[in-house]
Amino acid sequence: MTGLQGTMGLAREHARGFLAAGADRPAVPVVQKVLIVIAELVSNAVRHAPGPYVLQLAQHGGRLLVSVSDGGASSPVPRPPDLAADGGGFGWHLVQRLSERVEVQVHGTGGKTVTATLLLLAE
Template sequence: MAAHPADPADPAYSAAPAGPVPAGPERRCLPLAAAPGAVARSREFTRGALRTWGWLAAPDEGTRAAAQDVLLMTSELVTNACQHAAGPYALELTRYGPLLRVAVRDADDRPPVLRPPAEPARPGGHGLRVVDRLAAAWGSEPAVGGGKTVWLEIVRPPAEP
């Protein structure tokens, strides 16, 4: 997996999107500050965007599976913000052609840490591992005014013949 290191001090760290970014991004933003049910609201918001952008009703199984991965990873990022950063401020989805970037902003300045693998049967501690495994890239960058944005990128698979 081509994940970006989550530590800005790491020389390999990059806040830039992986690969070329096509012109004309489409953005959707969901404010989440002090909102109850942030994880469920984020999943529904993301589901709506994926439906509009044709990922959920795609004729090919690969794209539909990628859409389910996006929903899972979005839940993991928002859950991490709830558990480790006193809650998320906002969820932003940006589509650059086939590239989808999911970003969650929170108030904590500390970058997320990819922990060593936990015992598989033990609950908790798997969120970033899931993101690391499923995303094309992910990382964290300081947010203007404090806090951070944790993001991931996934590319819509090419349509199956």
């Protein structure tokens, strides 16, 4: 995906379709958590990394792996939320809070992949 206008909506629709096609459909609150994590990872890739990004979803048992790869060579850095100036700072904290695990793999040739693991069936 390119990160151009409309890309975020495509990412969310892809995730909804992926989850709906599974044998075990997660409850609405779980789907909402997944969509928030996807929105944050994609928006971070668009905002902070050069070039297009790739969204990958994989289900392993009762877990969903959400991976976003981009051209940025540095790991995400949490920053304090900026309530006064609308400067953000909430996304990485949300991803960490809503996910069971978050891993960052920086590739030697450039770019990185951020993978968030979420429980699909336990709430």
